[in-house]
Structure formats: structure tokens, C-alpha cells
Amino acid sequence: MKDLNNKPLSIKQYLVVGSMLFALFFGAGNLIFPIHLGQLAGANWIPAAAGFLISGVILPLLSVLAISITRSKGVFDIAKPLGTGFAIIFLVMVHATLGPLFATPRTASVNFTVGIKPFIPDQYVQLAMIIFTGIFFIATFLLAYKTTSILDSLGKILNPLFLALLFIAFLLAFLHPMGNAASQSISSTYQHASFFNGFLEGYNTMDALAGLAFGVAVVSAVNVLGKTNPKSNANATAKAGFISESLVGIIYIVLIWIGATSLNLFKISNDNGGTTFNQFMGHYLGSTGHALLATLMTLTCITTAVGLASAFAQDFHQHFPKFSYHQWLGLNCIISFVVANAGLNLIVTWSTPVLMLLYPFAITLILLSIFSPLFKRNKIVYITTIIFITIPAFFDMLVSMPPMISNLTVIQSLIKIEQGILPFANIKMDWILPGIVGAIIGLIIYKYKK
Structure with a gap:
């Protein structure tokens, strides 16, 4: 155009x-x-x-x-x-x-x-x-x-x-x-x-x-x-x-x-x-x-x-x-x-875990969209990347929940397992490396199919 x-x-x-x-x-x-x-x-x-x-x-x-x-x-x-x-x-x-x-x-x-x-x-x-x-x-x-x-x-x-x-x-x-x-x-x-x-x-x-x-x-x-x-x-x-x-x-x-x-x-x-x-x-x-x-x-x-x-x-x-x-x-x-x-404090308290879940998806989609001309916006690159960030983003949401939820024994146990496996989990940036791995896998599949 x-x-x-x-x-x-x-x-x-x-x-x-x-x-x-x-x-x-x-x-x-x-x-x-x-x-x-x-x-x-x-x-x-x-x-x-x-x-x-x-x-x-x-x-x-x-x-x-x-x-x-x-x-x-x-x-x-x-x-x-x-x-x-x-x-x-x-x-x-x-x-x-x-x-x-x-x-x-x-x-x-x-x-x-x-x-x-x-x-x-x-x-x-x-x-x-x-x-x-x-x-x-x-x-x-x-x-x-x-x-x-x-x-x-x-x-x-x-x-x-x-x-x-x-x-x-x-x-x-x-x-x-x-x-x-x-x-x-x-x-x-x-x-x-x-x-x-x-x-x-x-x-x-x-x-x-x-x-x-x-x-x-x-x-x-x-x-x-x-x-x-x-x-x-x-x-x-x-x-x-x-x-x-x-x-x-x-x-x-x-x-x-x-x-x-x-x-x-x-x-x-x-x-x-x-x-x-x-x-x-x-x-x-x-x-x-x-x-x-x-x-x-x-x-x-x-x-x-x-x-x-x-x-x-x-x-x-x-x-x-x-x-x-x-x-x-x-x-x-x-x-x-x-x-x-309900008050500003309550709004921020409950918005934080939602944003911790949404932002990794939003950032990933933004970056994939910007670089999409390189892979013709092929959906396989999107799919593999999103799959790899989903679990870390979900755990970041759990960690950010109000104490009455995040301090539950079962959630604390899951968080400890996740923090022991994924790098940067302690600073809530554990989705970055999986996202990079997912993008690389998607690009390899795209190149192979092409």
C-alpha cells in the first residue's frame, strides 16, 4: 500500500x-x-x-x-x-x-x-x-x-x-x-x-x-x-x-x-x-x-x-x-x-494480580506483532511463545494475590516449586526466558515448514 x-x-x-x-x-x-x-x-x-x-x-x-x-x-x-x-x-x-x-x-x-x-x-x-x-x-x-x-x-x-x-x-x-x-x-x-x-x-x-x-x-x-x-x-x-x-x-x-x-x-x-x-x-x-x-x-x-x-x-x-x-x-x-x-487501596490490591497475569501476554503480543513481518505473522510462532509463558504468568498472578489467598498452604507449596525451577521467579520475571525459548522453537518450526 x-x-x-x-x-x-x-x-x-x-x-x-x-x-x-x-x-x-x-x-x-x-x-x-x-x-x-x-x-x-x-x-x-x-x-x-x-x-x-x-x-x-x-x-x-x-x-x-x-x-x-x-x-x-x-x-x-x-x-x-x-x-x-x-x-x-x-x-x-x-x-x-x-x-x-x-x-x-x-x-x-x-x-x-x-x-x-x-x-x-x-x-x-x-x-x-x-x-x-x-x-x-x-x-x-x-x-x-x-x-x-x-x-x-x-x-x-x-x-x-x-x-x-x-x-x-x-x-x-x-x-x-x-x-x-x-x-x-x-x-x-x-x-x-x-x-x-x-x-x-x-x-x-x-x-x-x-x-x-x-x-x-x-x-x-x-x-x-x-x-x-x-x-x-x-x-x-x-x-x-x-x-x-x-x-x-x-x-x-x-x-x-x-x-x-x-x-x-x-x-x-x-x-x-x-x-x-x-x-x-x-x-x-x-x-x-x-x-x-x-x-x-x-x-x-x-x-x-x-x-x-x-x-x-x-x-x-x-x-x-x-x-x-x-x-x-x-x-x-x-x-x-x-x-x-470500594476505595483506591482495594482497587490496586486486586488489580495487581490481574496485571501480573495480563502484562506478560500483552508484552509478548506487542513484541511478536512488531517483529511479525519477519515470520509473516505465522500463528505457530505465536502459539509456541504464548504456551511457554502461560504457566509462569499464572504463578506470578498467584504470588501477587492478597495474603488471604497467596498465603494458603497449597499455593505456597506450588510457588516454592515454581521458584525452584524457573530463573528470575523471585522478582516475578520468570516468564521471560520461557518466552524466548518458545519464540525460538516457533521460528525454527516456521523456517522448517517454509
Whole structure:
């Protein structure tokens, strides 16, 4: 397929695509997890940040490139070489994770924890959260019911204002640091293998999954600009992605550093960074700046929630047409409301094992898709690789379960056997070597058959 536009894209066009990528990947969770990582890593914040940038910045960009290279329309197409059944299961798991089970309710719970909770007396927090999340998801449903350009225009205005306020706080943090990051205490899990722990913490952003689910919007935008050839489309997407992901990466590095310096004044938060982000903003901007942040964050989070909810409803209606788009949308918003009121801690606690299972599959499919031109997207390479990573990924999920499950005698026995056999099991990266072996076997079979 030839390009409709053979001329190089202009800087303005790259910025337009880059802003789409930024909006796709940056949400409320992207603010709290880096700052929490900084608190956990302390003096080891640099290697932890390096790991976080790979899973939180590079992988999401690669997921969009995978969509471009394979000319896929979303999660289903990316997994289709493994069969329709597997593709449907993977689509349901990804959209359930990004939708009503974790990411969509998190837009409301993080927003409430960071922006609203500091202004509410303790005895009224639960009631306030019910009211806030109820209004939040009613607004989400109404805006997603029939999306208009108003929401896009709102996002174009709000996001720059939100980022401007954030960068003012960053500047103040550099001019008047809360402490010396290099001299802060290191939590037990980050005293060793801080790079890999940072890499795993990046799973919480869910951005690699978001790239697979929504990356087609970015690829389509590049197509509209005339780059219709898969190779030139991927090249243009990569350049635009470098612009947006550089900004995301800078924000992450600063937040991780701030998290480490905050240990000089504040304790490690028990809500995955929500309280620390609160304390940081209050320390530098005071109550007025905090109130402005809360307002902007609420509005920007609604635009994120609308995008997640509408994408969930569209994909589920396409593959399960018995229910209409609006019925799937309503179900999503109702479940998201219930889950959001369970609290941010509970959402993160249960999302972690799911992400530990999903991410090895997502990373494998992303890499196979990127290198698929080398083996013509032959399904045998996909099948052997996925078979080899399935058991390690399942065990990583078991290890990450809440203690009431992971501490069961039978599960502990299975985990000990697995950790005695597979390399890197103690750092939850035991799926990598089996995945490489599976890919090599698949490639050998492909070459032999060819």
C-alpha cells in the first residue's frame, strides 16, 4: 500500500498526533504511582525510575506501533493469530481491566483521594465519596451517550492548564527541595532488584494495555494525514510518540524524584501515592493551588473516564451485539461506581494480580506483532511463545494475590516449586526466558515448514 501523502509531515502535524498519544496514556493514576515508587525506592530512585520508564513509557509506545505494523483495529486483531477464542478472552480481560473493574473506577477514586478528600471532614468522607462518584459516573454516562466535539475541545483547554499548574509545582520543588533524594531510606523490596521492581510498578499505569485497546485511533489519525503505508505509518507514529512520551517520561522522573525527597517530611503513604501527591501539592501551592488542582483534575478525569467507558461499550457491542452500545455503557458506569466506592487501596490490591497475569501476554503480543513481518505473522510462532509463558504468568498472578489467598498452604507449596525451577521467579520475571525459548522453537518450526 502506497502513501497518499509522500511529503514529510510538518512539525504541527507531529504535535497533533503527539498530543493524541499523550491524552491516550496520561491519566490520574499516572500521577500517584510514580510518586509512590519514589517513596518506596528512596535513595535507589534512579534504577527504579529506569525500570518504570521501560514499562510505563517505552512499552505503551511499542503497543501503538504494534497496532500500526500489523494494521490491527484493536485488541482482538492483535491476538487473532492465536485463534478467535483466545482473542475474545484476551479482549474481554483487557477491556474489563481498563473498564469497570479497575481503570475506569480508578479515575474517580484517585480524583477523590487527591483532589476532594482533603477538604472533607473525616466523618463525612464515605458519604462524600458516594455522592462524588455518583455525580462523576452520571456525567460520564451522559457525555459518552452521544460524544461530541465539545468534549475534545474541553480536553484541549483543560490538559494544558492542568500541566501548567503541575509544572509550576515542579519548578518550586526544584527551587526548594523537600530533601536530598540520595540520602533517603530504602524500603525492603527496593534494596535489591530496584530496576525490576520499578518495571513491575509501571504495570499499574495500564498504558501498554491502553495502547493495544485505543492505539488504532492514533494510527487512523496518521492515516488521515496520508501516511497509509504500514512502514511509513509506524515511522510517523514513532516520531510523534517520541514527542509525547518524552513529556510523559519527564513527568515520571520528576514525580519519582519528588517522592524520594518527600520522605524527609512525610511518611510513605498507605494509599499508593494519593496522600503523598496531596501533601506535595499542598506544600508548594497551598490550599488555593490545591483547590484549583482539584477542579482541573476532576474535569480532566471525566474526559479520561468518557474515553475508557465509550471504548469499552463500542468493543463489547461489536463483539457481543445482543446488548446495545448504551446498555454496555450503562453497565460499565454502574459497576465502575460500585468498585470506585470500594476505595483506591482495594482497587490496586486486586488489580495487581490481574496485571501480573495480563502484562506478560500483552508484552509478548506487542513484541511478536512488531517483529511479525519477519515470520509473516505465522500463528505457530505465536502459539509456541504464548504456551511457554502461560504457566509462569499464572504463578506470578498467584504470588501477587492478597495474603488471604497467596498465603494458603497449597499455593505456597506450588510457588516454592515454581521458584525452584524457573530463573528470575523471585522478582516475578520468570516468564521471560520461557518466552524466548518458545519464540525460538516457533521460528525454527516456521523456517522448517517454509
